Amino acid sequence: MGAAFKETKLPADAPAGHKALAWVDDRFPLSKLWNDQWGKYYAPKNFNIWYLFGSLAMLILVLQIVTGIFLTMHYKPDAALAFNSVELTIMRDVPWGWLVRYMHSTGASAFFIVVYLHMTRGLLYGSYRKPRELIWVFGFAIFLCLMAEAFFGYLLPWGQMSYWGAQVIVNLFGAIPVIGPDLSLWIRGDYVVSDATLNRFFAFHVIALPLVLLGLVAAHLIALHEVGSNNPDGIEVKDHIGPDGHPLDAIPSHPYYTTKDLFGVSMFLLIFTAVIFYAPEMGGYFLEYNNFVPANSMQTPAHIAPTWYFTPFYSVLRATTADFMYVLMAAIALYVVFVWFKSRLSFKAKAAVAAIALVLIIGMLPQVLDAKFWGVVLFGSSVVIIGLLPWLDHSPVRSIRYRPNWHMWVYVLFGLSFVALGYLGTQLPTPAYTLISQVCTLLYFSFFLLMPWWSAAGRFKPVPTRVTFHPH
Amino acid sequence: MNFTKKLIAVLALVPGLVFANEGGFPLDRAPERSDMASLQNGAKLFVNHCLNCHSASAMRYNKLRDIGLTDEQIKSNLLFSADKVGEVMKTAMRPEDAKAWFGAAPPDLSVIARAKSSSAGSGADYLYTYLRTFYKDDTRPTGWNNMVMPNVAMPHVLWQMQGVRTPKMVEESDPHDHSKKIHTFTGWEQVSPGSMSATDFDTATADLVAYLSWMAEPAQGTRKKLGAIVLIFLSIFAFLAWRLNESYWKELK
Numbered sequence: 001m002g003a004a005f006k007e008t009k010l011p012a013d014a015p016a017g018h019k020a021l022a023w024v025d026d027r028f029p030l031s032k033l034w035n036d037q038w039g040k041y042y043a044p045k046n047f048n049i050w051y052l053f054g055s056l057a058m059l060i061l062v063l064q065i066v067t068g069i070f071l072t073m074h075y076k077p078d079a080a081l082a083f084n085s086v087e088l089t090i091m092r093d094v095p096w097g098w099l100v101r102y103m104h105s106t107g108a109s110a111f112f113i114v115v116y117l118h119m120t121r122g123l124l125y126g127s128y129r130k131p132r133e134l135i136w137v138f139g140f141a142i143f144l145c146l147m148a149e150a151f152f153g154y155l156l157p158w159g160q161m162s163y164w165g166a167q168v169i170v171n172l173f174g175a176i177p178v179i180g181p182d183l184s185l186w187i188r189g190d191y192v193v194s195d196a197t198l199n200r201f202f203a204f205h206v207i208a209l210p211l212v213l214l215g216l217v218a219a220h221l222i223a224l225h226e227v228g229s230n231n232p233d234g235i236e237v238k239d240h241i242g243p244d245g246h247p248l249d250a251i252p253s254h255p256y257y258t259t260k261d262l263f264g265v266s267m268f269l270l271i272f273t274a275v276i277f278y279a280p281e282m283g284g285y286f287l288e289y290n291n292f293v294p295a296n297s298m299q300t301p302a303h304i305a306p307t308w309y310f311t312p313f314y315s316v317l318r319a320t321t322a323d324f325m326y327v328l329m330a331a332i333a334l335y336v337v338f339v340w341f342k343s344r345l346s347f348k349a350k351a352a353v354a355a356i357a358l359v360l361i362i363g364m365l366p367q368v369l370d371a372k373f374w375g376v377v378l379f380g381s382s383v384v385i386i387g388l389l390p391w392l393d394h395s396p397v398r399s400i401r402y403r404p405n406w407h408m409w410v411y412v413l414f415g416l417s418f419v420a421l422g423y424l425g426t427q428l429p430t431p432a433y434t435l436i437s438q439v440c441t442l443l444y445f446s447f448f449l450l451m452p453w454w455s456a457a458g459r460f461k462p463v464p465t466r467v468t469f470h471p472h
Numbered sequence: 473m474n475f476t477k478k479l480i481a482v483l484a485l486v487p488g489l490v491f492a493n494e495g496g497f498p499l500d501r502a503p504e505r506s507d508m509a510s511l512q513n514g515a516k517l518f519v520n521h522c523l524n525c526h527s528a529s530a531m532r533y534n535k536l537r538d539i540g541l542t543d544e545q546i547k548s549n550l551l552f553s554a555d556k557v558g559e560v561m562k563t564a565m566r567p568e569d570a571k572a573w574f575g576a577a578p579p580d581l582s583v584i585a586r587a588k589s590s591s592a593g594s595g596a597d598y599l600y601t602y603l604r605t606f607y608k609d610d611t612r613p614t615g616w617n618n619m620v621m622p623n624v625a626m627p628h629v630l631w632q633m634q635g636v637r638t639p640k641m642v643e644e645s646d647p648h649d650h651s652k653k654i655h656t657f658t659g660w661e662q663v664s665p666g667s668m669s670a671t672d673f674d675t676a677t678a679d680l681v682a683y684l685s686w687m688a689e690p691a692q693g694t695r696k697k698l699g700a701i702v703l704i705f706l707s708i709f710a711f712l713a714w715r716l717n718e719s720y721w722k723e724l725k
Binding site: 084088091098251256263265267269270273278280281284289290292293471472 | 530582690696700706714721
């Protein structure tokens with residue numbers, strides 16, 4: 001039992017707003033919530049442009065939900081009606097329907113751009129390092145959820161690319177041994193993507209995943225405001241507390257980051273609306289041209305490519321050809337040798353790594369499991385491995401600012417591989433493209449799997465005790 | 473190792489790959505004709521020539537008001553396949569019949585100008601080139617073939633305007649493989665004249681394509697006009713947000 005309830009007494013001539021707030025605060029921690037989460041949340045004062053993308057992601061989430069509600073009012077999740085409920089009803093009949101639709105379709109791509117930049121920030125400044133592992137894990141779960149949300153939503157316009165993209169991805173589950181074919185049948189609700197699939201994808205897109213997404217965003221923010229923000233110097237501002245009990249190098253989010261984020265929002269909206277009003281198709285990347293052809297189960301398009309934000313991972317899937325399996329087997333064997341001689345793991349752990357590697361190599365033999373299955377495994381691993389960053393990075397400093405200069409080139413190489421995979425995923429595969437994507441796949445995984453060693457190697461620069469700040 | 477060799481070979485090829493040609497018949501640029509008279513002429517051509525076999529199920533007749541036509545004009549001049557101006561543009565032909573006669577059901581044309589965009593050119597470029605490159609080919613069931621979409625099921629609907637043409641082809645040996653022959657297109661031969669001159673036919677096709685582009689997204693005019701206002705508004709907002717932010721941050725040392 002807490003203390004007995006006591007009504008806050010304000011003078012009779014206090015403003016009505018104050019009285020109302022006091023009445024609410026006695027019954028619900030409204031002021032406390034605001035102050036803990038934003039108003040008196042002290043954040044390092046040296047945030048740079050990279051720190052705008054979190055609030056922008058939040059803005060886009062709200063935009064997607066609001067535009068989504070209006071689209072749901074006019075959209076028909078029915079295979080016979082879906083295409084024209086978008087192209088006739090929403091794009092022509094509903095006043096401003098086209099604008100809401102373009103906001104939503106452009107918003108989907110903008111969401112991924114902003115989230116990829118937000119994740120890059122975390123990578124550059126080591127924002128996932130202890131004690132912020134859970135912030136990263138929740139953020140990673142948001143990313144997974146977003147991918148699922150985008151995938152389900154992309155089926156809804158019921159164009160050729162919607163249809164065949166869904167067909168290809170659902171078929172991936174069919175590569176899982178034993179349960180695969182039944183599993184993909186269960187997901188589709190039919191033998192091919194059909195009305196049944198459209199209905200369930202609609203349900204996932206408009207209610208199931210948004211609910212999970214909102215919960216995860218709340219967890220992400222609560223965890224962040226519990227341990228406090230990292231900053232571009234990667235040092236703890238809480239190590240230097242001022243006489244007021246707040247970190248010397250931190251400032252309250254309100255008003256300083258309220259105004260800074262507002263400026264960020266204005267810059268973002270300039271670019272975002274320029275796309276909506278002048279390039280809603282974005283050269284076929286945001287709205288794919290083939291998706292203006294209604295879904296046709298009898299006509300497979302010559303070129304099926306997922307939307308751009310999935311293509312880096314999709315490229316990993318396509319890179320896994322039967323020939324490439326031997327390269328993978330060699331790479332795994334090499335990795336075991338490397339772990340055996342270079343890591344400080346116990347003998348038991350090393351033996352476990354070797355045993356797992358042996359199982360993988362045997363599994364990769366063409367007589368055991370085919371390349372399609374391993375393609376799916378690698379596709380999944382290329383996403384999941386991002387979530388393991390907090391435990392892969394062994395650098396003694398967090399921020400790239402105080403790492404050896406050559407670390408930057410490792411990040412650049414990784415970034416280039418990721419972008420190259422993304423580009424190749426949008427193109428028709430040719431033998432040359434497949435080979436480049438195989439090289440990039442190896443670079444992509446090496447970045448993560450060798451991180452425990454390269455991140456700790458080299459001469460690190462002295463880390464300052466106070467943040468680098470240039471007054472305006 | 474084989475893999476390394478392949479890698480070196482590929483890296484040597486990279487500059488060539490980047491500039492590799494898309495292949496296919498090169499597309500002509502569709503002339504920009506978005507004035508009301510062109511769009512209205514395009515609408516007339518569309519209703520008279522395309523709507524017999526194709527539908528435009530996302531297009532209501534009364535949407536034509538946006539290109540300056542009145543309900544009366546629509547009703548008396550353009551309304552062949554429907555009773556009310558609020559109805560969508562359907563075709564009189566049943567899809568099953570179409571499939572039987574042409575081998576493929578003619579696609580709905582509502583958003584065809586958007587669907588045909590590619591890295592080779594805009595959807596308008598595609599349609600403008602496609603509609604002007606039909607030629608006589610007696611090996612085809614319809615007697616017609618097309619440069620942009622070889623062996624297309626559609627006959628040359630506008631042949632009376634354009635007349636009958638055949639392509640002039642030159643046979644050369646393949647510079648990469650001398651045992652093979654390649655055929656290069658060098659120009660057109662007019663077999664019999666049409667009711668229009670070549671220039672007039674190009675203009676008429678451009679009007680039809682302008683209409684198809686407009687129909688694919690009737691809001692595009694509003695979209696571009698409104699965009700300018702929104703961007704000006706946001707620029708002012710961005711300026712104010714910037715000054716507001718500076719005024720708070722300058723007190724921080």
